[in-house]
Amino acid sequence: MSRNKKGADQAGDGLHLDDLPRLGRARVVGVAGTGPEVTRLRELGFVAGTEVSFARFAPMGDPMCVRLRGAELCVRAREARRIRIEPLPGAGGDA
Amino acid sequence: MNPAPRMALVGSPNSGKTTLFNALTGLRAKTGNYPGVTVERKLGSVSTPSGPVDLLDLPGTYSLLPISEDEAVAVTVLRGELEGEDRPDAALVVADATSLERSLPLLAEVIGTGVPACLVLTMVDELKARGGSVDLFRLQRELGVPVVGVVGHRGVGIDDLRALMADVKKWRQPAEPPPFDTEGRFAWADRALAASARRQPAESERTRRLDRVLLHPLAGPAIFLAFITIFFQAIFTWAAPAMEAMESAFDALADGLLASAGDSLPMHLLADGVVRGVGGVLVFLPQIVLLFTVIFFLEACGYMARAAFVIDRLMGWVGLEGRCFIALLSSYACAVPGILATRSIPSPRDRLATILVAPLTTCSARLPVYALLITAFVPARPVLGPFTLQGLTLMGLYFLGATSALLFAALFKRGLLRGASMPFYLELPPYRFPSFMAVGVQVWRRVKLFLRRAGTVILAASVILWFLLNFPRTAAPAGASANEARQSVIENSLAADLGHAMEPVFAPLGFDWRIDIGLIGSFAAREVMVATLAQVYAYSGEDDDTAGLGIILRRTDPATGKPPLDLPGALALLVFFVYALQCVSTLAVMRRETGGWKWPVFAFGYMFVAAWSLAFAVHEVAARWLQ
Numbered sequence: 002m003s004r005n006k007k008g009a010d011q012a013g014d015g016l017h018l019d020d021l022p023r024l025g026r027a028r029v030v031g032v033a034g035t036g037p038e039v040t041r042l043r044e045l046g047f048v049a050g051t052e053v054s055f056a057r058f059a060p061m062g063d064p065m066c067v068r069l070r071g072a073e074l075c076v077r078a079r080e081a082r083r084i085r086i087e088p089l090p091g092a093g094g095d096a
Numbered sequence: 097m098n099p100a101p102r103m104a105l106v107g108s109p110n111s112g113k114t115t116l117f118n119a120l121t122g123l124r125a126k127t128g129n130y131p132g133v134t135v136e137r138k139l140g141s142v143s144t145p146s147g148p149v150d151l152l153d154l155p156g157t158y159s160l161l162p163i164s165e166d167e168a169v170a171v172t173v174l175r176g177e178l179e180g181e182d183r184p185d186a187a188l189v190v191a192d193a194t195s196l197e198r199s200l201p202l203l204a205e206v207i208g209t210g211v212p213a214c215l216v217l218t219m220v221d222e223l224k225a226r227g228g229s230v231d232l233f234r235l236q237r238e239l240g241v242p243v244v245g246v247v248g249h250r251g252v253g254i255d256d257l258r259a260l261m262a263d264v265k266k267w268r269q270p271a272e273p274p275p276f277d278t279e280g281r282f283a284w285a286d287r288a289l290a291a292s293a294r295r296q297p298a299e300s301e302r303t304r305r306l307d308r309v310l311l312h313p314l315a316g317p318a319i320f321l322a323f324i325t326i327f328f329q330a331i332f333t334w335a336a337p338a339m340e341a342m343e344s345a346f347d348a349l350a351d352g353l354l355a356s357a358g359d360s361l362p363m364h365l366l367a368d369g370v371v372r373g374v375g376g377v378l379v380f381l382p383q384i385v386l387l388f389t390v391i392f393f394l395e396a397c398g399y400m401a402r403a404a405f406v407i408d409r410l411m412g413w414v415g416l417e418g419r420c421f422i423a424l425l426s427s428y429a430c431a432v433p434g435i436l437a438t439r440s441i442p443s444p445r446d447r448l449a450t451i452l453v454a455p456l457t458t459c460s461a462r463l464p465v466y467a468l469l470i471t472a473f474v475p476a477r478p479v480l481g482p483f484t485l486q487g488l489t490l491m492g493l494y495f496l497g498a499t500s501a502l503l504f505a506a507l508f509k510r511g512l513l514r515g516a517s518m519p520f521y522l523e524l525p526p527y528r529f530p531s532f533m534a535v536g537v538q539v540w541r542r543v544k545l546f547l548r549r550a551g552t553v554i555l556a557a558s559v560i561l562w563f564l565l566n567f568p569r570t571a572a573p574a575g576a577s578a579n580e581a582r583q584s585v586i587e588n589s590l591a592a593d594l595g596h597a598m599e600p601v602f603a604p605l606g607f608d609w610r611i612d613i614g615l616i617g618s619f620a621a622r623e624v625m626v627a628t629l630a631q632v633y634a635y636s637g638e639d640d641d642t643a644g645l646g647i648i649l650r651r652t653d654p655a656t657g658k659p660p661l662d663l664p665g666a667l668a669l670l671v672f673f674v675y676a677l678q679c680v681s682t683l684a685v686m687r688r689e690t691g692g693w694k695w696p697v698f699a700f701g702y703m704f705v706a707a708w709s710l711a712f713a714v715h716e717v718a719a720r721w722l723q
Contacts, residue, residue: 037163040161040163040278041163041521042521043278043279044158044159044161044201044278045158045198045521046197046198046282048278048279048282049279050283051282057307057311058313059311059405059406059408059409060311060312060313060314060316060317060406060409061406061409061410062409063408063409063412064405064408064409064418064520064522066405066524068299069198070195070197070198071194071195071196071197071198071296071297072195072198072523072525073523073524073525074521074522074523074524075405075408075418075520075521075522075523075524076520076521077408077412077520079520080520080521
């Protein structure tokens with residue numbers, strides 16, 4: 002499901018939340034960009050250091066649901082590509 | 097005497113804020129709007145050991161950054177900057193104990209406004225059941241504010257909270273304010289939790305199991321569809337006995353009035369204008385109660401959010417998002433709360449598109465009209481298992497309204513409302529068995545609204561229509577029967593003049609001037625159509641008062657040799673009601689929410705064109721193939 006992974010709307014290289022289904026678990030690095038929509042994503046808990054884990058895709062493949070900070074949140078692939086993540090230390094690539 | 101202290105209740109959606117508000121205030125909440133804006137304002141009174149405290153329930157928000165109108169209201173109230181609203185003396189910040197890591201940063205923002213704050217942890221029973229914990233005493237020390245744990249729907253901890261609310265002066269507040277920026281606030285919360293023996297609860301086992309089925313790629317959508325089908329079937333069949341009982345009771349009352357007090361004009365106004373007019377609408381109360389009970393129950397369970405999750409991709413195709421679906425779902429009850437619910441949609445374009453199509457979803461005011469016409473014209477033939485042709489027709493009308501709303505939304509988003517969209521996010525709360533009181537309170541609020549409308553707008557419309565139908569008084573021709581005399585009054589009435597004036601427009605759809613009078617009545621509120629037709633036909637029918645309105649509509653009129661409405665005309669009328677925006681309240685709320693007459697006029701126009709053209713098409717097709 003990680004289509005168009007390195008789209009033009011992304012800031013820099015590295016992993017993004019749409020890679021999470023592959024990783025299983027990861028840690029948030031930050032949200033790219035500015036403006037109210039970015040603020041909103043951060044206020045929802047996507048701040049640096051927060052652990053996220055993949056829960057499921059919606060029946061039609063989008064949005065996806067992730068667990069963070071004790072809650073389940075759904076985001077669309079388009080927003081997921083704005084959230085930078087990094088693998089957890091010591092975790093394999095295909096957990 | 098000093099006025100009661102004023103406190104504000106702050107918390108995110110799903111935090112248990114509403115349940116707590118109900119537990120503290122009971123059923124005595126006053127609802128209204130904040131001055132100048134359209135965010136709902138709810139004020140209740142809480143009894144505490146030191147006397148009553150006014151509790152203001154602020155809109156549910158994740159943060160106090162004023163991105164949406166709800167958040168803007170919450171923050172201006174807390175800062176004491178909202179015109180006409182006193183600054184609260186204290187704030188109760190409500191946080192779900194099972195997801196404190198996400199809800200605690202809001203407390204930092206509230207402390208930042210300078211209002212004395214305390215933290216109320218809800219769902220502490222669920223926290224324990226799922227193997228999580230937090231040391232409230234240490235948390236209180238770390239945060240620097242009072243902390244109380246409660247189980248809102250069981251009343252656990254409510255007395256402790258009342259005691260705390262009794263004396264704000266004793267509340268400890270942090271020596272230095274918490275950080276203001278987002279990252280800083282989350283770090284502040286994480287630090288406090290780490291120092292308070294916080295153990296995150298395990299994932300809810302019940303939720304995991306239910307979601308494995310309810311959100312399954314195949315089973316999920318299938319269950320969603322099955323649920324909607326059974327839902328509409330149930331509303332139509334389960335509510336029927338209560339509705340029939342109410343109908344005969346109102347008829348008996350009207351007949352009794354006429355029989356006991358004689359054949360005077362004021363008595364006719366009371367019996368036909370008031371009792372039969374308002375009663376014809378009140379009989380739909382059982383259906384409305386059932387509809388709202390199911391909707392609010394599923395919302396409180398957590399299923400509605402799943403429905404938005406399942407349907408979001410579809411909404412994405414038409415250019416909207418899951419929250420628009422929730423607003424449209426509210427419109428099934430009434431377009432007015434549906435349009436108000438669009439305020440939580442962050443994108444102004446998505447919001448406007450949703451407002452423009454919300455009246456197309458089948459509101460409960462259409463239900464009386466649909467019920468009348470379906471019962472009269474569609475046979476109750478079993479089709480498959482428990483499903484009858486009547487139930488399926490009703491479902492079809494709901495489906496037609498829903499798909500039309502989506503199609504028009506797609507059209508608007510690709511045409512006049514084109515532009516970039518805002519991010520989508522949605523929280524899936526754990527499944528929770530709702531408290532009956534919480535559901536009951538919400539249902540009661542809607543019922544009260546409906547009853548108030550029946551007692552005011554619909555009563556007034558019924559009385560005005562009675563006068564239009566009965567004046568000017570014309571003398572009946574000599575030797576005419578009582579029934580012929582009534583006919584002659586109606587045919588010479590002001591209402592008949594209006595109906596005849598409309599006839600050229602609606603004759604192609606198979607509506608005669610009597611149905612046109614009903615359309616005029618329906619403009620006050622759609623369900624007034626039923627009351628109006630009751631007045632028009634109660635007079636022109638046979639001297640058989642117990643015959644239902646539906647039977648009168650279908651039965652051949654001896655004067656014309658035709659029934660008042662034939663099957664193609666009835667189907668056309670149903671389709672007309674799916675599309676036409678005949679509702680003063682909806683137009684008024686649209687004007688308020690969009691800041692002018694431009695959009696309500698546009699909405700009225702496009703919906704009338706759609707209603708007329710499609711009703712015409714249905715009439716033509718039905719006249720050719722069904723008769």
